[in-house]
Amino acid sequence: MKAGIVLLAAGGSSRLGRPKQLLLHQGKTLVRRAAETAIAAECGPVVVVLGAHREAVAAELTGLPVHLVEHADWAAGPGGSLVAGVRALTETSSVDAVLIMLCDQLRVDSAHLTSLVDTWKRTGSAVVASSYDGTRGVPALFSRAVLPELEALTPEQGARGVIARDSSRVAEVGLPGGGEDVDTVADLARLR
Template sequence: MMAQENTGIIILAAGNSSRLGQPKQLLDYQGRTLLRHTVEQALAVSSRVIVVTGSENSIIDQETGSAATIRNENWQEGMASSIHKGLNEMLLKYSETENILITVCDQPHIDASVFSELIEKRQLSGKKIIASCYSGTLGTPVLFSQSYFSDLLKLSGHEGAKKLLIKYKDEVGQVLFEKGSVDIDTPEDYQQLINNQ
């Protein structure tokens, strides 16, 4: 349990979902919004959960529950700015945080067990980066130990954590998240999700 308490979870929810035409954070799936679902699953694993919002901020804030929320005024600059905002806020609130998990809110099949597996793999493998594996690739949610916090803070523009998974590929462990490939970017993606529920 100590490892979970030393792990903070940052939920990136600042984008404006331009391809979707409406905030993906607020899409309804199985009785709750995608953001609310992600927050609930994160809080089931760690009390240190920070949601980074940006676009449509006032509406989205209502869906963050008891998680801490920080607004990224520069969300239009790209994902790196939200990672910076979330990580800096995490270290300000919880200076003793040893690992952070970065996740997004448009993977409807995210579950507390995925977060727990990433943390457990970090403990058991000795690897300092643990990524989710799906559809032949590595992606979010992804865990970084504190030795990579400075690398995360050096990301810029639209660079996400994926850049570090490539740069440090020999230091990356992985857990299988089969349904991680399902994310919502377009109206068609959402319709397919609803049709398959």
């Protein structure tokens, strides 16, 4: 059973006012840090979805074994980027599950991603979601059976609706502080 990773890095960072993917955290940009985390999990192929600031974000990934996918309509919402990433991954490799992650969740490490995959392999659950702050969210793994639901997302939707659709098919892996992401400069300073 093989899982691939889709790293969503297409957003325009409207609340921040500058590309959050390019913010430095412990000497690395958020997008490079997230891509290296995905690679270190040794799950399978890694697809990075680019949109806003495409060239600058792509430059941060130079030398990494990732497949870059451009999503021109990134401004319509996260669902379109998610669909573009899932399709790119499933069309270029044979995977049994897709793990979706964001570049601005600083509490996510490779051990957590590996734990999501291991939980899926152990339980056979259709969805394995991170749990934090009383909710379930990303990073989350979706088995091949659930991929049509992801591919049917509209641009304004995200993966959370697919996770919430049927709680009986979801396994959880705790991620303390997982809800802490970077939307402002103050967030980055607080999470150092």
